[in-house]
Amino acid sequence: MPVATARTVSLDGAVGHLVTIQADVSPGQVRVDLVGRVDQALGEARDRVRMAIINSELDWPATKRVTVLLSPADLHKRGTHHDLGIALAVLAAEGSIAPELLAHCLFVGELTLDGSLRSVRGVLPMVLAAREHGITTVVVPEPQAEEAMMVPGTTVFGVRSLAQAIAVLSGQPLPEAPPVVRSAGANLLHWRGSTRHEDVDLADVLGMDDARFALEVAAAGGHHLMLSGPKGAGKTTLAERIPTILPDLAPEESLELTAIHSLAGVLDPGAGMIVRPPYSAPHHDASKTSIVGGGSGQVRPGELSRTHAGVLLLDEFPLFRRDVIEALREPLENGEITVARAEELVTLPARTILVVAANPCPCGEHRPDVGKDTCRCKPVALREYRSRLTGPVADRIDITRHVQPLSPHQRVDRFAAREDSATVRARVEAARARQAERYADTGWRLNAHATGVALRDRWPLTASATRTLDEHVVKGALTNRGAVRVHRLAWTVHDLDPSSTGAPGPAALDVALRLRQGRPLLDSTVRGRECSA
Structure with missing residues (x-):
């Protein structure tokens, strides 16, 4: 039989690379070789695919030598989503299905030993990469068909098993199969920051005209912001309302952010494309990996990338670990984060509006401005705390505002004018429109870029x-x-x-x-x- 070919995509961060799977079944020593710089999880595909084919009551070439090449050979490939393409290429090389059925299709899915499919992370960026190479027909696990359909001009088939994938390709009725079980990563559908800004409004904020104007400037130009002041002054209240004055995402921003969430395994396909700027406020004990991205195996986006085109609040900023603070230098300067591994270098977008909030001291009682300083912090602790607010990271933050608690008069002034978020958002949209016109011939959208x-x-x-x-x-x-x-x-x-x-x-x-x-x-x-x- 001639060599059979199927296609899938290997991800390098949020960037997909088309992978050609070539399978050859020929006489020789009985063995299965999987070549092309594959990682351990992908290397185990030889056993998953063999048992999936056998338990699907299909013909496995048990007396022949099977060689599977994933090319380009110099591209490091990782992930179990190659399984479906490998199985179909082997079956086509064996003669169980016609090789021409695999042409011009993309195959994504992890196989179990009984031939069922499991969902995988990153389907959206995979389908985007396929479209760039002219492939507009994709076969994916059933739960992720909606996610794949987000890419315009794509024909999507959602299947539950290897047997159903073959039936779709050959135009036969679909055999029965149990529903696809979502992987652990794909179950993280409700990201804590996705709807935080829907129940707050800038009209809730009393006074603070100075700080409100700073928020408007930060939102209009995409600038980073530092809010300092005693505890209870309203720093968090202000920060969590920034998304309410941001306009909806541009189409390219929406697609880019949705792809990042797909890669992170936190996308709800049923909710459609992400159209509102995201917001997140991780706790100060968060690890460096959770903030900037990384992890063992395939790199996963951190909070900086998940809030791309949105807002990331680091409350109690000086209490974050020093390695987290120092890791912010690159994304604050370049709008992207690069995660290096032994054989992997992944660059992810991270153009978020970073808001850092801090008390004047660890106890939050330092109030020399009102002549009543009840701070109980030791000098050493105070110096260490304030050192986190200076230096290279602070130099990369555009706006600094000191938030003062409201006076008794401001708290009871019922006639004070308070603009709502919609009013401020209209000005922000107008300012961003001027920037879009100015930078039309560049890759930038905002002044901060x-x-x-x-x-x-x-x-x-x-x-x-x-x-x-x-x-x-x-x-x-x-x-x-x-x-x-x-x-x-x-x-x-x-x-x-x-x-x-x-x-x-x-x-x-x-x-x-x-x-x-x-x-x-x-x-x-x-x-x-x-x-x-």
Whole structure:
């Protein structure tokens, strides 16, 4: 028999690579060889596939030599989702099914010993990769058919077993098979941060005009934000309302984020594409792997990637482990995270709005601003705590705001104007539309994505504003990295003003510097937001 060919996809992070499975059944020493840089889990496919074929009452070449090549041979392949493609290629090489039935199809699924299928992680990015190579017909485990159908222009067949897959290919009635059992990873359907922002609104927040404006700027330009202040001041209350002022995801963002959740095993296919920005607030004892991604075997996305195009709140930031804090440098700077393993280098998108919140001291009672300091922290503990809020990571955070508790008057002022999230979101959407037009010929969507070189060359500040910014760098008040972030902030402040034209000038730069350095905003700035509503 000629060599039979089937196709599947191997994942490298969220990027899929088309894999060609070639099976040869010929006389020789009775053995099964599986070659092509396969990992241990995939190497065990020879036994799973053999027993699945036998127990499905199909012909296994028991007296011949079976050789299966997964190419390209230099690509490291991992995962059990190759099983279905391997089994079909062997059956086609043996002559049990016509080899031409496998042409132009993608096969994904893990086999059990009785020939049933099990669901796997990452079906959506696999189908996306197949479409890029012109393959528009896919066969997947039944529970993940809805997930595969999210890719436009794709014909999807959801099956429960190897026998059903053969029936679909040959146009025969489907034999009976028990429902597919979801894998442990695929059962994690209800991610804790996915709907957190649906029951809160910015109108719930009393006062805090300065901090509210900072939230609006962060949402409009995709800027990272640090909120500091005594316990109970409202830092978490503010942070968890940022998703409510973010617009719906763009189609490409939605597809990208949904693929990441599929890879992580936390996607609910029945809910369709993710259209709202995600939100997550992991506890401060979270591990580095859970935040940035990793794990044994196939790399799984962490919270930074799961909240891509959304909001990640690290509350009680100084209490996070130091290795977690230091690991934030790359994603805060580049918008992506690279996880290295012995034979694997995976890069995942991580353009989240990072919000870090911290008390002024471990006990949260440090209040020198009101002349009543009841802090009980020892000096050594206080220095260690505050050291987490400075240095390279802090330099990568665009906006710093100190949140003060409400005064008794603010708490009882029933006539104080409070904008709701919908009103602020409309301004954010308008500002983002201006950015989308400006960066239309680039790969960026928001001001926070633009590089310093591009801003200087193509979108500079006015001459007077540029001189002022350069003076801050020369005096040591800003690092070069800080100057780039102030430049981005100035553009976002400019974009939020519907009457602004040209390049950002001294007024926008002054607001950007205040946001960056944690200095209070001028009353006219806050009032300007209210007047433009």
